[in-house]
Amino acid sequence: MSSEIDIFGDDSSIDIPITKEQHQFNEAIESITDKDGYFLGRNGEVVNGYQLEKKVGQGTFGTVYLAKKITTIKEEVALKIIRKNERMVKLSQKEAQLVKEIMSLKGIYIVQLISEFMYKDHYCIVLEKMDMSLRELLSHKPNEEGIDIFHIQRYGKQLFEALHVLHTKCEIYHCDIKPDNILINLHSDIIKLADFGTALHPYELTIDSELGSRYYRPPEVMIGYPFDGSFDNWSSGVTLYELFTHSFLFTGESNNDMLYQIIQLKGSFPHKMIREGKLSSSHFTQDFKFIHYETDVFGKEFARRISYSQQPIRIASKLIHSLKENNEHLSVVYTFAQLLEKLLVIDPTKRFNSIQALNHLFFTQSKE
The missing domain is CATH 1.10.510.10 (Transferase(Phosphotransferase) domain 1)
Structure with a gap:
């Protein structure tokens, strides 16, 4: 199970539930972590309520996926999954904190941070999707x-x-x-x-x-x-x-x-x-x-x-x-x-x- 860290002050212990079918699908397409700590997801995998659609980029900090929230809205987001690397995780957490500071002061021309959570020992950041x-x-x-x-x-x-x-x-x-x-x-x-x-x-x-x-x-x-x-x-x-x-x-x-x-x-x-x-x-x-x-x-x-x-x-x-x-x-x-x-x-x-x-x-x- 993955633990939600609600950046807007809600209960951080709540998980987003997934259906039995989604859980079985996840097990069938089990993701792995490579030797450099990068998360290797599979299209269709559900990551804490977000279904991976495709990988769109990879950099020093981690991998970015286009994902869709499993709700009736089907909101598309950018899901940034950080490498299993202590320094990269700390820097990414600092970055998320800075973005939250800016958002609290109405920084509208900043890519908005939707949520952050842990998934399979990887720190994850959900951001609004840009083109x-x-x-x-x-x-x-x-x-x-x-x-x-x-x-x-x-x-x-x-x-x-x-x-x-x-x-x-x-x-x-x-x-x-x-x-x-x-x-x-x-x-x-x-x-x-x-x-x-x-x-x-x-x-x-x-x-x-x-x-x-x-x-x-x-x-x-x-x-x-x-x-x-x-x-x-x-x-x-x-x-x-x-x-x-x-x-x-x-x-x-x-x-x-x-x-x-x-x-x-x-x-x-x-x-x-x-x-x-x-x-x-x-x-x-x-x-x-x-x-x-x-x-x-x-x-x-x-x-x-x-x-x-x-x-x-x-x-x-x-x-x-x-x-x-x-x-x-x-x-x-x-x-x-x-x-x-x-x-x-x-x-x-x-x-x-x-x-x-x-x-x-x-x-x-x-x-x-």
């Missing part, structure tokens, strides 16, 4: 086209409304905003933030140059400079650029290479950040010159000191260049570029926060 990630949506675009500017407006506004709740009401930093972690309901055209596995409260912040996904990682994290919710705002700017252009803004193979590309786009780092960054000495000289580690034709690494004085590249020119043909909404695209310039500021203290982003003309102007 796909924005990464998948982008992959379906023909000829590598990006998402149109008015959908960028819609999704961007919802994203910053989610971040406003996270940062100001919950004091939680997501720390891994990217197209993969933003899910969409195609029918309602609503996006929701998912995957809070790396999310942190302010009191949990430490120096960790590998926090988040590298392409979306803000510069302050890479040099060990203090960070806060501005981490998510940088990542959101990078994400929105990618969704519109269908191309990565930064593709560094290391933190050092990422910093090199950021400097090429945005210009030199403020000296204050370099002085106070705990890891700056790995990337900058004492006289603030950037050290770029490169590889020669023989595969040998060498360091090249670079002093930047040229003007930063205007993001507007990159956006216009990405358009496949003349666009009748160029004025909106230029306004979008202005927003990105405010989000992609190297100094996190001067970067737009979620409220400033929501109040920007790009989101407040009426649709043409």
Whole structure:
């Protein structure tokens, strides 16, 4: 029998009953756990009142199944079954707790957690079903086209409304905003933030140059400079650029290479950040010159000191260049570029926060 953990305060000892026929069916298609601790379910198996329909994904933490609640409603859900791994279970339980905090404060643009329970020694989380990630949506675009500017407006506004709740009401930093972690309901055209596995409260912040996904990682994290919710705002700017252009803004193979590309786009780092960054000495000289580690034709690494004085590249020119043909909404695209310039500021203290982003003309102007 599986024990229910009711996240909304009901009796946690109550099991969802299954019929004799369902029990016999479960025994006939007995699931197993593999050597790495992953749950190997069988289509049709009933897991605490949810019937598995198909496996839809597997990652470091566990396996996700599309499942259907055995009621007259037949509600479809995403059932995340965590690996038998103590660390993964603890992190997943922490993630569930964070999501419950956000839900209690009306975080509507967050993938909603329905319940959590134990099944065959596996920790399970039931989440509302979404259709796909924005990464998948982008992959379906023909000829590598990006998402149109008015959908960028819609999704961007919802994203910053989610971040406003996270940062100001919950004091939680997501720390891994990217197209993969933003899910969409195609029918309602609503996006929701998912995957809070790396999310942190302010009191949990430490120096960790590998926090988040590298392409979306803000510069302050890479040099060990203090960070806060501005981490998510940088990542959101990078994400929105990618969704519109269908191309990565930064593709560094290391933190050092990422910093090199950021400097090429945005210009030199403020000296204050370099002085106070705990890891700056790995990337900058004492006289603030950037050290770029490169590889020669023989595969040998060498360091090249670079002093930047040229003007930063205007993001507007990159956006216009990405358009496949003349666009009748160029004025909106230029306004979008202005927003990105405010989000992609190297100094996190001067970067737009979620409220400033929501109040920007790009989101407040009426649709043409």
